[in-house]
Amino acid sequence: MIHISVQQFAIDIAAEMTRAEAAGAGAVATFTGLVRADDGVGTLELEHYPGATEAALLKVAEGAIERWSLSAAIIVHRVGPMHPGERIVFVAATAAHRGAALEACAYLIDRLKTDAPFWKRETRGAEASWVEARDGDHAAAARWDNSSR
Amino acid sequence: MIHISVQQFAIDIAAEMTRAEAAGAGAVATFTGLVRADDGVGTLELEHYPGATEAALLKVAEGAIERWSLSAAIIVHRVGPMHPGERIVFVAATAAHRGAALEACAYLIDRLKTDAPFWKRETRGAEASWVEARDGDHAAAARWDNSSR
Amino acid sequence: MTIRMVYFAWVRERIGTGEESVEPPASVVTVADLVDWLAETSPAHAGAFENRSRLRAAIDQDFMPLDTPIGRAQEIAIFPPVTGG
Amino acid sequence: MTIRMVYFAWVRERIGTGEESVEPPASVVTVADLVDWLAETSPAHAGAFENRSRLRAAIDQDFMPLDTPIGRAQEIAIFPPVTGG
Numbered sequence: 001m002i003h004i005s006v007q008q009f010a011i012d013i014a015a016e017m018t019r020a021e022a023a024g025a026g027a028v029a030t031f032t033g034l035v036r037a038d039d040g041v042g043t044l045e046l047e048h049y050p051g052a053t054e055a056a057l058l059k060v061a062e063g064a065i066e067r068w069s070l071s072a073a074i075i076v077h078r079v080g081p082m083h084p085g086e087r088i089v090f091v092a093a094t095a096a097h098r099g100a101a102l103e104a105c106a107y108l109i110d111r112l113k114t115d116a117p118f119w120k121r122e123t124r125g126a127e128a129s130w131v132e133a134r135d136g137d138h139a140a141a142a143r144w145d146n147s148s149r
Numbered sequence: 150m151i152h153i154s155v156q157q158f159a160i161d162i163a164a165e166m167t168r169a170e171a172a173g174a175g176a177v178a179t180f181t182g183l184v185r186a187d188d189g190v191g192t193l194e195l196e197h198y199p200g201a202t203e204a205a206l207l208k209v210a211e212g213a214i215e216r217w218s219l220s221a222a223i224i225v226h227r228v229g230p231m232h233p234g235e236r237i238v239f240v241a242a243t244a245a246h247r248g249a250a251l252e253a254c255a256y257l258i259d260r261l262k263t264d265a266p267f268w269k270r271e272t273r274g275a276e277a278s279w280v281e282a283r284d285g286d287h288a289a290a291a292r293w294d295n296s297s298r
Numbered sequence: 299m300t301i302r303m304v305y306f307a308w309v310r311e312r313i314g315t316g317e318e319s320v321e322p323p324a325s326v327v328t329v330a331d332l333v334d335w336l337a338e339t340s341p342a343h344a345g346a347f348e349n350r351s352r353l354r355a356a357i358d359q360d361f362m363p364l365d366t367p368i369g370r371a372q373e374i375a376i377f378p379p380v381t382g383g
Numbered sequence: 384m385t386i387r388m389v390y391f392a393w394v395r396e397r398i399g400t401g402e403e404s405v406e407p408p409a410s411v412v413t414v415a416d417l418v419d420w421l422a423e424t425s426p427a428h429a430g431a432f433e434n435r436s437r438l439r440a441a442i443d444q445d446f447m448p449l450d451t452p453i454g455r456a457q458e459i460a461i462f463p464p465v466t467g468g
Contacts, residue, residue: 014163017181024186024234029254030179031247032166033383037173038245046382047307049375052359077382085173089383096187098180098258098468099289105178106251109383117356117375118382119307130308133379140248182468195467196392198460201444226467238468247383258468266441266460267467268392279393282464 001072001094002061006053008080011087016074020092025071029105030092037084041122046079046088049117053077056116060108068104070095075108077118107144114141150221150243151210155202157229160236165223169241174220176247178254180240186233190271195228195237198266202226205265213242213256217249224257226267256293263290301368303336305346306377309353312346329355329374330364347376354379386453388421390431391462394438397431414440414459415449432461439464 003019013032020028035044061073072094078087091112093104120131152168162181169177184193210222221243227236240261242253269280304317326332330350337347347353355364356375368374389402405424411417415435422432432438440449441460453459 013166017162021181021183021234021236026183026185028179028181028183030181031251032170032177032179033247034170034173034175034177036175036245047310048382049304049306049356049359049377052356052375055359056361085170087170096185098182102180102251102255102258109247109251113383114380115361116382117306117361117377117380119378120381121307130378131381133381137383196395197467198389198391198441198444198462201441201460204444205446262468263465264446265467266391266446266462266465268463269466270392279463280466282466286468 002058002065003072003074003076004054004057004061005076006048006050006057006079007076008078011076011078011090013087013090016076016090016092020072020074020094022072025094025096027096027098027101028072028092028094029098029101030090031105031109032087033089033109035082035084035086035088040124041084042125043081043083043123044088045081045121045123046077047119047121048077048079052117057112060111060115063111064093064104064107067107068093068095068100070100070104073104073108075112077112077116079118110137110140110144113137151207151214152221152223152225153203153206153210154225155197155199155206155228156225157227160225160227160239162236162239165225165239165241169221169223169243171221174243174245176245176250177221177241177243178247178250179242180238180254180258181236182238182258184231184233184235184237189273190233191274192230192232192272193237194230194270194272195226196268196270197226197228201266206261209257209260209264212260213253216256217242217244217253219244219249219253222253222257224261226261226265228267259286259289259293262286299370301332301371302373304373304375306375309346309377313342326368328365328367329357329362329376332368332374333364333376352378384455386417386456387458389458389460391460394431394462398427411453413450413452414442414447414461417453417459418449418461437463 074092076090091108095101223241225239240257244250337344422429442456
């Protein structure tokens with residue numbers, strides 16, 4: 001089961017967990033990214049590339065399902081304006097056992113960071129700035145190319 | 150923030166996530182273990198060692214907090230009888246960035262499996278049997294001793 | 299050949315529009331050629347495309363390196379490195 | 384010296400009780416000695432402790448190897464390998 005959502009509205013963790021657990025497997029690993037409250041950001045705005053975004057997320061989810069034989073992969077990403085403490089992204093991987101679920105969850109978020117067309121703009125007071133991409137994100141995504149399972 | 154609960158009642162993911170996110174950090178990784186529905190188990194019963202269990206879970210959570218500078222570590226474990234699809238265990242690690250949250254989440258569940266005094270008994274039809282420990286669990290826990298961060 | 303250009307984030311802001319239709323000459327073979335040609339069309343384009351190493355592209359919604367031939371592409375996107383998640 | 388013994392899972396089932404108070408002789412130094420001595424006290428204990436390699440122990444609620452001296456322990460637990468999570 002794959003569920004992909006690019007949405008303006010808040011991410012409902014309980015609803016997404018119900019979806020992830022419905023597969024009847026033994027292990028669900030999740031990752032949630034939040035707007036950090038500790039660096040003075042007032043508003044975070046997420047822009048994306050409609051159509052291309054959903055296709056990219058689907059490809060990431062399909063890659064995880066195939067590699068770890070998951071029973072479910074979920075990717076939900078907020079777009080539009082949001083505030084500190086709000087959820088930006090939620091991913092979940094459901095598998096028979098915990099090793100597969102944990103690895104696949106890390107894969108989903110690592111790949112999403114480099115493979116999906118989202119851009120963040122932070123507003124601090126009157127200043128707005130586009131967030132710079134981090135080299136570390138590419139290193140994190142690339143380790144899934146090199147590792148041999 | 151550490152939250153440990155050994156409880157007879159169902160695990161409320163939304164409530165636990167609210168607790169995990171309250172720390173105001175950027176990343177929350179979780180793992181949920183479920184009673185599997187695919188191998189004929191009718192009832193799963195969890196026995197534990199009151200007092201020693203909570204102390205063991207606290208030690209696991211403190212280890213994770215210290216090693217990855219987490220802002221929160223949560224471990225919730227059901228005890229008593231439960232049924233396929235129900236949550237047995239939920240762990241969450243909250244950190245500034247995703248690498249720490251994901252690793253710490255894996256540590257919490259790996260360590261819990263070997264370090265906390267719980268015992269599972271499965272009932273299939275009229276047959277009840279105690280679940281055997283798995284060698285793989287010790288290997289998974291031991292990798293945290295050997296890895297050098 | 300008419301190509302639909304789409305821009306995102308600060309590329310969009312600097313150019314001043316999120317999309318436009320363009321008809322590049324036959325000498326434009328790759329996405330990089332297209333960027334060079336567009337940079338000549340206005341100071342805004344020149345500014346947005348100033349640092350080529352900070353640009354990424356998608357051809358018909360698939361991420362591609364800038365040296366990819368545009369072929370019979372209908373939609374080409376130019377944008378900064380992605381920062382989702 | 385009186386020690387409170389606690390048992391879990393199939394160790395508890397085979398012995399037939401979850402706890403008991405015992406007064407081992409001075410010759411009992413380690414947890415393994417205690418298990419050997421208890422195995423002599425009844426067929427149920429002997430059955431529960433039949434395979435020593437499947438037993439684990441805690442001294443005053445801390446997991447310890449079976450060759451650990453019991454010292455002035457007040458509570459000793461004997462149980463199978465744990466299977467939580």
